[in-house]
Amino acid sequence: MGRLKPDVGNKLKRAELAFKDKANKKKEKKQRQIERRKEAEALGSEAPPKQVPKSLDTMREYDETVVQPDDEEVMGEDAIDEFAEHFTGAESKTLITTGHYTSPEIMQLVDELVDLMPNAEYRKRGTADLKPIIEGASERGYTMMMVVTSKAKKATGLWVVKLPAGPTAHFRMTSVRLRKQIRNHGRPTSHRPELVLNNFGTRLGHRIGRLFGSLFPHDPQFHGRRVVTLHNQRDFVFLRHHRYMFSETGQRAYLQELGPRLTLRLRSLQLGTFDTTHGLYEWHHTPDMDTSRRRFFL
Missing domain, CATH: 3.40.50.10480 (Brix domain)
Structure with a gap:
């Protein structure tokens, strides 16, 4: 659930507003993804590389022992x-x-x-x-x-x-x-x-x-x-x-x-x-x- 609104006195109303706020942010994020996808399709090969989300896997420390397919x-x-x-x-x-x-x-x-x-x-x-x-x-x-x-x-x-x-x-x-x-x-x-x-x-x-x-x-x-x-x-x-x-x-x-x-x-x-x-x-x-x-x- 989204963050509760501290300036709203009623607890149930705060929770309802937080839920709506979270839903709106999710909708906006989805719309931004659609727009980026359309831009990439329009640019074709000139489109910028797709952003890779940061995670422990993508940010793992370099390991020189990683095996290459043709080793x-x-x-x-x-x-x-x-x-x-x-x-x-x-x-x-x-x-x-x-x-x-x-x-x-x-x-x-x-x-x-x-x-x-x-x-x-x-x-x-x-x-x-x-x-x-x-x-x-x-x-x-x-x-x-x-x-x-x-x-x-x-x-x-x-x-x-x-x-x-x-x-x-x-x-x-x-x-x-x-x-x-x-x-x-x-x-x-x-x-x-x-x-x-x-x-x-x-x-x-x-x-x-x-x-x-x-x-x-x-x-x-x-x-x-x-x-x-x-x-x-x-x-x-x-x-x-x-x-x-x-x-x-x-x-x-x-x-x-x-x-x-x-x-x-x-x-x-x-x-x-x-x-x-x-x-x-x-x-x-x-x-x-x-x-x-x-x-x-x-």
């Missing part, structure tokens, strides 16, 4: 890195487990993650340490491993490990919404989904994108109309899972959300497989990194 050094590294085998045709196979203690909500999230990724399986952890689980999973042909961690019976973290030799990424998990909590949700089919990775632009982001890409096959079944989106915005990675839907006439398309819905934020990327004591870190978030709201890493 030969990055393409050379991609050809020999830990994910190269997957991107040249190897099939993904993911083991999902949890912390020592779980809850019905955690198990429901695990079930939906199994539905999300083809060739994903859940195995109960029990009291076992992660190191022997990782070794056993590698011996059984798993290419990826995910560990959902929790606190107070709520999912708070996600570890993603590339088998057999790493790297290992640790994410903080927030804003989890299960399928039953999403209005008008659908149920996923067994079709292999299309994967969409958005805005992983830096060297670190490129590497995290390849880690996520290794969880999904490279031959999506488009007729299944499933799409999994991992969208990075200001270092928050939003995971969404949808199905394309079409009207009876086929002239209109829309999306039906399948779940789960969650947000991830990278805390660390470690060389090798899970070792919080002696592991070497490629990147680790520390409080001194939060010196500017316009500084992003992915």
